[in-house]
Amino acid sequence: MARCLRLPPAQREALEEAALGAADCARLLETRALDRLLNDAIGPHWEYLVCGSPPCSTRTAPPPQPPRRSTPGPAVGEGVRLRLDILEIAACFAQRVEFLPYELLTTEQVLDELHCVAQELAINPAVVAALGSLQRVRLEQLVERVYRLPVFPLVALRALDLARSEDSSVSAIEKLVCSDQVLAGRLIQTANSSLYSPVRRISSLRQAISYIGLEAARRLLIAAVFHPLFASAGLKGLWRHSLEVSQLAEFLARECRRVPPEEAFLAGLVHDVGRLALQTAQGEDVIAYTRMLEQGCEPVFAEMVLCGFDHGRAGAEVLRFWSFPEHLAQAVADHHHPEHSDSDLAAIIYLAEFWTGSEEDLPSGSRVRGALKRAGLDWESLAGARLRPGGLADLLASVA
Ligand SMILES: [Fe+2]
Ligand SMILES: [Fe+2]
Structure with missing residues (x-):
């Protein structure tokens, strides 16, 4: 907002510090630090403006004597x-965004509310307008960025179709994979890995699929x-997170028996493809996004x-x-x-993501309870449950 309203850099930095201080009480325990922050951000008369009173006695250094509110001079301008x-x-x-778990509002609706708040509190309407103008990325722009990523050759789309179909056989997978040397190599490599430790070296695709099993x-x-999507160094963390969520989502689906585990696995793997779009883009909006994340802002909030x-x-x-099925796309749309x-x-993707502790959104007990209820699960039994052994994580790590 300060940038939109053309405040000089020093004032912008001071405002940012003050705002961060307001969200982090530990920073403000030292009262001189608070004095300095508010002094930098607002000016020497902040106490009259914020408290309407002279400084409190605990402060060690007497602050400057500002003019009274009743006599606004040029300094309180x-x-x-x-x-x-x-x-x-x-x-x-x-605060409004923190309440979104309780009432679904669009950003436009929140901005409308803030216009009313601004009117009531005699706040400069240009400030709310500046907040509205921060929306610089349109949905279509963001999606276009993902289309431009080097993925999804025909074989990949066919692989997804095959993976979604219940009756994919060894020969169907073999037929598809043999046209892609990289995929074929992966399967054979995995079958020969220490995870499976075959007695004899596996050299054919058919042997590899039969040996590790159709499901694996x-x-x-x-x-x-999907792995090539996350090929750049900065996306390794997101790839690991996606693998973790897919594993947990599959586990939760098996526990609740309301969603096919394969589908939960696939949804877990692709659930954050929207973050991929943001993190791989370039431009001022991405710089702002990255900076907000670095400051500790949750991705959904940013x-x-x-x-x-x-x-x-x-x-x-x-x-x-x-061309994913609509119900899967909708689940990804609603996972926060x-x-x-x-x-x-x-609900399953939300719980899986929450379980990983990825902190993509503001934590909400109400959301967790609601998601558990919808999925027919309870936290106590999940906490006691062990993830099915069988090395799925190791298997997937072989792709990383
Ligand atoms: Fe996630
Ligand atoms: Fe997410």
């Missing part, structure tokens, strides 16, 4: 008021198809601020483009607000 208004609107916006072959195939939608919705658009969805799969 528009600039000071503007900086206070920015802090106020930023805090209101953050299908999973490996899907993971191998996306709502910068785009007006979250990565779930962006990912769903990508999956539709890739499963309470507003009819999809059991959305």
